[in-house]
Amino acid sequence: NAGVTQTPKFRILKIGQSMTLQCTQDMNHNYMYWYRQDPGMGLKLIYYSVGAGITDKGEVPNGYNVSRSTTEDFPLRLELAAPSQTSVYFCASSYATGVVGDEQFFGPGTRLTVL
Amino acid sequence: AQRVTQPEKLLSVFKGAPVELKCNYSYSGSPELFWYVQYSRQRLQLLLRHISRESIKGFTADLNKGETSFHLKKPFAQEEDSAMYYCALMGAAGNKLTFGGGTRVLVKP
Numbered sequence: 001n002a003g004v005t006q007t008p009k010f011r012i013l014k015i016g017q018s019m020t021l022q023c024t025q026d027m028n029h030n031y032m033y034w035y036r037q038d039p040g041m042g043l044k045l046i047y048y049s050v051g052a053g054i055t056d057k058g059e060v061p062n063g064y065n066v067s068r069s070t071t072e073d074f075p076l077r078l079e080l081a082a083p084s085q086t087s088v089y090f091c092a093s094s095y096a097t098g099v100v101g102d103e104q105f106f107g108p109g110t111r112l113t114v115l
Numbered sequence: 116a117q118r119v120t121q122p123e124k125l126l127s128v129f130k131g132a133p134v135e136l137k138c139n140y141s142y143s144g145s146p147e148l149f150w151y152v153q154y155s156r157q158r159l160q161l162l163l164r165h166i167s168r169e170s171i172k173g174f175t176a177d178l179n180k181g182e183t184s185f186h187l188k189k190p191f192a193q194e195e196d197s198a199m200y201y202c203a204l205m206g207a208a209g210n211k212l213t214f215g216g217g218t219r220v221l222v223k224p
Contacts, residue, residue, distance in 0.1 A: 040216070042119070
């Protein structure tokens with residue numbers, strides 16, 4: 001199992017450009033998440049999904065969009081990149097059993113710089 | 116609103132010394148608490164969760180609801196414990212995690 005994979009690893013964008021960060025998991029997890037981590041800070045939840053076709057906002061959703069057409073994939077879209085979106089982005093997944101305490105499995109991260 | 120605070124950004128200890136990472140939380144309900152760890156060049160991964168009441172790699176953490184704390188402890192630190200540690204809280208809905216700002220642990224030989 002590859003677990004959670006993210007592409008690209010690094011990207012530099014110009015202000016106003018758009019891009020999609022890809023996330024795929026091969027563990028048949030129902031829940032998937034996108035976090036961002038700014039320097040010296042903890043991770044903040046951007047969006048999450050509880051299953052194919054279902055997404056919801058997290059703590060910092062502005063400037064982002066997501067979709068979940070399959071169980072495996074959960075892409076994150078930036079439409080108009082801004083310097084404030086310079087961050088490291090982590091995708092994660094979990095198998096939510098309905099019993100609290102489910103472990104989240106993280107991807108390696110995408111380092112994005114917007115200039 | 117739920118919040119997790121890790122007051123120390125950096126802890127530097129000598130090998131064999133005890134180490135304690137502080138974590139305080141605010142949450143109106145009954146939370147689930149976790150410690151995640153990120154070793155150099157590795158992914159963020161679960162270290163332990165309070166519901167399991169287990170010791171992992173010599174680390175333990177006790178949930179103190181009165182003090183709203185979930186401090187991580189290890190009696191004898193090893194060099195391989197050098198890493199970034201994050202305390203995280205899961206509330207009642209959606210399996211969503213709220214992370215603290217992280218503590219970098221450096222274990223010196």
